[in-house]
Amino acid sequence: MSVLELHGVHKLFGDNHVLKGVDLEVDEHEVVVVIGASGSGKSTLMRTINLIERVDDGRILLSGDDITDPAVDVDKVRARIGVVFQHFNLFPHMRVIDNVTLAARKVHGTPADVARDRAVGLLEKFGLGEKVEDYPDRLSGGQQQRVAIVRAILTDPELLLLDEITSALDPMLVGEVLDLVRDLKAQGSTMLMATHEMSFARSVADRIVFMHGGRPLEVGTPEQIFEDPQQPETREFLARITHR
Numbered sequence: 001m002s003v004l005e006l007h008g009v010h011k012l013f014g015d016n017h018v019l020k021g022v023d024l025e026v027d028e029h030e031v032v033v034v035i036g037a038s039g040s041g042k043s044t045l046m047r048t049i050n051l052i053e054r055v056d057d058g059r060i061l062l063s064g065d066d067i068t069d070p071a072v073d074v075d076k077v078r079a080r081i082g083v084v085f086q087h088f089n090l091f092p093h094m095r096v097i098d099n100v101t102l103a104a105r106k107v108h109g110t111p112a113d114v115a116r117d118r119a120v121g122l123l124e125k126f127g128l129g130e131k132v133e134d135y136p137d138r139l140s141g142g143q144q145q146r147v148a149i150v151r152a153i154l155t156d157p158e159l160l161l162l163d164e165i166t167s168a169l170d171p172m173l174v175g176e177v178l179d180l181v182r183d184l185k186a187q188g189s190t191m192l193m194a195t196h197e198m199s200f201a202r203s204v205a206d207r208i209v210f211m212h213g214g215r216p217l218e219v220g221t222p223e224q225i226f227e228d229p230q231q232p233e234t235r236e237f238l239a240r241i242t243h244r
């Protein structure tokens with residue numbers, strides 16, 4: 001069963017037609033990685049799914065529910081999706097534990113002690129056990145991003161959206177964040193992510209989506225896309241990005 005379905009999704013900013021009829025599916029436990037040149041619409045795609053941007057045409061279904069219906073309760077939809085952005089977006093005035101548990105307590109109504117126990121368990125599991133009571137500015141970028149990921153998974157969302165989560169990190173710290181994503185995949189999380197890290201995309205994706213000109217131009221397994229791309233634009237993009 002599909003956790004996420006996009007049917008003919010269009011998004012315009014003024015007369016800049018950024019998404020031009022995107023069709024896409026993500027199945028349960030599947031990891032789909034979106035690649036493509038800067039400006040090809042990867043972030044916009046993520047933002048329409050999280051309802052930060054409203055689509056101009058088309059439909060998005062989350063586990064069968066039409067979340068693009070104008071009558072939809074946006075907060076309820078967002079509570080079903082875990083999101084991690086490039087910039088970790090932790091609250092600087094809150095300790096790690098409060099950052100991680102805030103949404104569970106305030107949006108999901110999880111009792112504070114239950115949220116705390118689960119958060120501490122996850123933080124320990126991901127090597128952050130000693131940071132529970134710290135403020136974000138005491139943490140490295142990699143640690144902050146891992147905290148943001150723990151926050152996103154705390155309430156077992158149906159879908160995880162990861163948008164360029166390593167782009168703001170010192171290259172030395174990228175690996176520790178990507179290892180966490182590999183762990184989530186091993187646990188069966190359903191994920192849609194945009195990344196410029198091709199080797200990571202290749203190692204973690206079940207399917208790769210190459211965005212070009214506002215739509216998925218080529219979709220396939222990592223082997224198909226990286227070893228035998230069918231479209232000239234895909235070949236050109238991969239040649240450019242691997243020879244930087």
Ligand SMILES: Nc1ncnc2c1ncn2[C@@H]1O[C@H](COP(=O)(O)OP(=O)(O)OP(=O)(O)O)[C@@H](O)[C@H]1O
Binds near residue numbers: 018037039042
């Ligand atoms: N809020 C906005 N208002 C106006 N234009 C926007 C907005 N957000 C994105 N755009 C435009 O949409 C296009 C696609 O941007 P988007 O950020 O989705 O690309 P991207 O593939 O994620 O790029 P990158 O890899 O650099 O992050 C760009 O032309 C951008 O200028």
